[in-house]
Amino acid sequence: xxxxxxxxxxxxxxxxxxxxxxxxxxRLEISDxxxxxxxxxxxxxxxxxxxxxxxxxxxxxxxxxxxxxLILRTLVDYLAAMGAKPFIVPAMGSHGGxxxxxxxxxxxALGITEETMGCPLRSSMAVKQIGRTKEGHDVFIDEIAxxxxxxxxxxxxxxHTAYAGPYGSGIMKMLTIGLGKQAGAESCHAWGFEVLSxxxxxxxxxxxxxxxxxxxVGIIENPYDETCRLVPLLNEEIxxxxxxxxxxxxxxxxxxxxxxxxxxxxxxxxxxxxxxxxDPNITGRAGSGFPMPGLNPQRLGVLDLTAVSxxxxxxxxxxxxxxxxxxxxxxxxxxxxxxxxxxxFAGGRIPIIAENDQDLxxxxxxxxVGIDRRQPRIIRISNTLHLEHICVSAALAAEAGQxxxxxxxxxxxxxxxxxxxxxxxxxxx
Numbered sequence: 180x181x182x183x184x185x186x187x188x189x190x191x192x193x194x195x196x197x198x199x200x201x202x203x204x205x206r207l208e209i210s211d212x213x214x215x216x217x218x219x220x221x222x223x224x225x226x227x228x229x230x231x232x233x234x235x236x237x238x239x240x241x242x243x244x245x246x247x248x249l250i251l252r253t254l255v256d257y258l259a260a261m262g263a264k265p266f267i268v269p270a271m272g273s274h275g276g277x278x279x280x281x282x283x284x285x286x287x288a289l290g291i292t293e294e295t296m297g298c299p300l301r302s303s304m305a306v307k308q309i310g311r312t313k314e315g316h317d318v319f320i321d322e323i324a325x326x327x328x329x330x331x332x333x334x335x336x337x338x339h340t341a342y343a344g345p346y347g348s349g350i351m352k353m354l355t356i357g358l359g360k361q362a363g364a365e366s367c368h369a370w371g372f373e374v375l376s377x378x379x380x381x382x383x384x385x386x387x388x389x390x391x392x393x394x395x396v397g398i399i400e401n402p403y404d405e406t407c408r409l410v411p412l413l414n415e416e417i418x419x420x421x422x423x424x425x426x427x428x429x430x431x432x433x434x435x436x437x438x439x440x441x442x443x444x445x446x447x448x449x450x451x452x453x454x455x456x457x458d459p460n461i462t463g464r465a466g467s468g469f470p471m472p473g474l475n476p477q478r479l480g481v482l483d484l485t486a487v488s489x490x491x492x493x494x495x496x497x498x499x500x501x502x503x504x505x506x507x508x509x510x511x512x513x514x515x516x517x518x519x520x521x522x523x524f525a526g527g528r529i530p531i532i533a534e535n536d537q538d539l540x541x542x543x544x545x546x547x548v549g550i551d552r553r554q555p556r557i558i559r560i561s562n563t564l565h566l567e568h569i570c571v572s573a574a575l576a577a578e579a580g581q582x583x584x585x586x587x588x589x590x591x592x593x594x595x596x597x598x599x600x601x602x603x604x605x606x607x608x
Contacts, residue, residue, distance in 0.1 A: 181534045184600075187541035190552070194591035195559060195570040197607070201584045202402030202433055202567070207409070212246055213253045216396070216409050220257050225411055228393040231262030233328035235393070236301075236321070238270035240357050241285045242348075243451025243487065243564070244335045244398060246406045248290040251333060254396060255298045258331075266299040267291065268324050270332070270357035272364035273520040274450065274491065276513040279303050281489070288487040289451070306362045310389040316378070318385040319363040320354070325390060332358070332395040336421065337428040340455045340465065344376025345422035348454065350395045350412070351383035358386070361520055368521045380418065387414050397424050402433035404564055433566040435461060435474050436582050437558060437575055441550045442543045443476040444559040446606050448494060448505075449485030452564040455526060456494030457481070461563040464497040466525035474558070477550070478543040482536055482602070484508045493517040496528030499546070500539045504601075506532050535600030561606040568607035 207215055220226075229235075235258055239251060251267065258265040267286075275281030279302040286292070286300065293300050306319040307326075324330050332353045339347035346352065356364040356379070367378050386392065392414045399408040408427075412420050448456035459465035463475025480500040484492050490510025495501060506529070518527040533539035544555045557572040571579050579585045595603045 181538065183533050183538045183542055187538060187545050190541040190545045192540060192544065192594045193555060193557065193572040193574065194593045195557065195572055196576045196579065196591045197588045198569050198571055198579050199586045199588050200433070200436055200567055200569060201586070203431070204401055204403060204405070205407050206401050206403070206405040207407065209246060209249065212249055212406060212409070216250065216253050217257055219409065219411050220254070224413060225394055226261070228329070228413070229258065229261045229263055233263050235263050235265045235329040235331060236268045236324035236327040237265055238324075238330070238332045238334070238353055238358055239267050239286055239291050240334055240353060241269075241271035241274040241282075241289075241450055242335060242454065243289065243449075245400055245404050248295055250396070250398065250406070250409065251291060252296055254331065254333065255296055259298070263329075266301050267296055268321050268358070269300075269302050270321065270353055272356045272359065273361040273516045275489070276491075276510070277304065277361040277516040277520070281513070284489060285450075285487075288489065304360050306360050310385040312378075312381045312385055314381070316382065317366055318382050319360070319366060320358045320386055320390055321360055324358060327391065329391050329393040330358075331393055333398070334395075335398040335400060336424045337400070337432065338425060338460055340453055340459045342376045344379070345425065346376065346380045346383070347425050349421050349425060350397055350417050351379050351421060354386045354392070355379050355382040361516070365520045368523070384418060387417060397421070399424060399428050399431060401431050403567060407431060432460065433564075435558060435560070435566060435569065436584055437571065437578055438474070439556065440474060440476045440558045440575065441547045441556045442478045442480065442540075442558070443474055444540060444543065444557065445479070445481045445563065446559070446561045447483040447485050448481050448492065448562065449488040450491055451485055451487045452562045453494070455497070456484075456488070456492055457497060458563040459497070461566070462497065466494065466497060466523050476558070477547045480539045480543040481505060482539065489513065491517065494526040496526045496530065498530045500531050500533055500542055502536060502539055503532055503534050535596075536602045537594070537596045537600035540594065559606050570606055
């Protein structure tokens with residue numbers, strides 16, 4: 180038995196109530212996405228930017244964006260029907276271990292391959308300096324994309340996980356840090372998160388002015404991780420329209436309606452949920468040190484890392500405790516590549532490691548200070564992206580039951596562990 184097990188074995192865990200949170204569900208049906216996007220692209224202002232035979236680089240990032248393969252394939256098919264020659268370039272900064280092969284591997288895990296896209300995938304970490312900002316910062320983009328006749332950026336628009344500003348995770352960031360590859364991301368991050376909200380649009384504007392960016396496709400998702408809107412924007416519309424779309428995206432974000440908890444247990448973290456593994460807008464913990472609007476529990480424990488993260492557990496340092504199986508899945512070279520590029524190292528620190536789920540949850544409760552350990556306030560979630568279904572301890576049941584957007588869906592259930600001390604059930608996503 181581990182020392183953590185011996186020290187915490189007498190800590191009782193309260194039963195948990197399954198709850199359902201209700202969010203707005205405006206969405207596009209999956210079957211309607213191709214016609215919806217094609218109709219918007221078929222406007223003269225977009226068609227006029229295309230001509231037969233032109234090579235067009237379409238960006239694909241590392242995020243688990245809902246319906247991304249379908250959106251990209253629809254765009255590729257539309258461009259091909261217009262006589263263009265589209266191809267896809269990974270646009271994910273230093274992700275994938277900052278290697279061309281690693282970035283293709285990440286796209287494959289998301290279902291983006293030459294077979295599914297019907298066009299070539301061209302991956303390289305080589306970059307071209309495209310210009311300089313007014314403050315003298317060098318701006319880089321993917322060399323292959325820079326050599327194309329046109330570039331179309333595709334990305335989900337939502338608030339950033341480490342800083343606040345009108346341009347979060349969206350088109351400008353895709354151009355600046357995603358398409359900038361490791362060199363571009365490092366150049367932008369070199370000045371720290373304190374000024375990143377200003378540098379992202381500054382770098383992005385240089386790319387819009389000097390690279391062959393034709394237009395972009397912004398994706399807005401609803402709180403259920405479903406495609407809500409697809410918004411094509413001309414090069415000259417991006418800077419002005421993205422802040423408005425980000426505010427729309429902010430209103431669409433899910434959240435945990437309960438405002439305070441002693442312990443938050445997250446079943447899994449991963450790059451497909453957030454660039455930081457766990458969205459600080461939900462947990463309240465950001466490696467940049469900036470205050471975030473999320474829960475910010477006294478203790479945060481994480482049980483697992485998604486397979487599609489390929490070992491990149493950047494953001495793990497925001498947890499207080501992780502399991503041994505999560506630790507064993509970490510590829511520290513990939514984690515450190517992100518940390519060094521971003522010059523932000525808190526997310527790469529290793530928390531205390533528990534041998535199993537039971538030891539972790541007990542330790543999280545026992546280590547809290549100033550709480551009623553007989554009635555700890557615990558919330559369990561599947562991940563920070565899917566928050567419709569959560570579990571709360573008895574101490575939070577009354578608050579949950581009184582909230583107009585939370586339903587308690589059944590009787591309290593005890594924690595169920597197998598012989599290895601791991602949970603036998605998953606929190607519903």
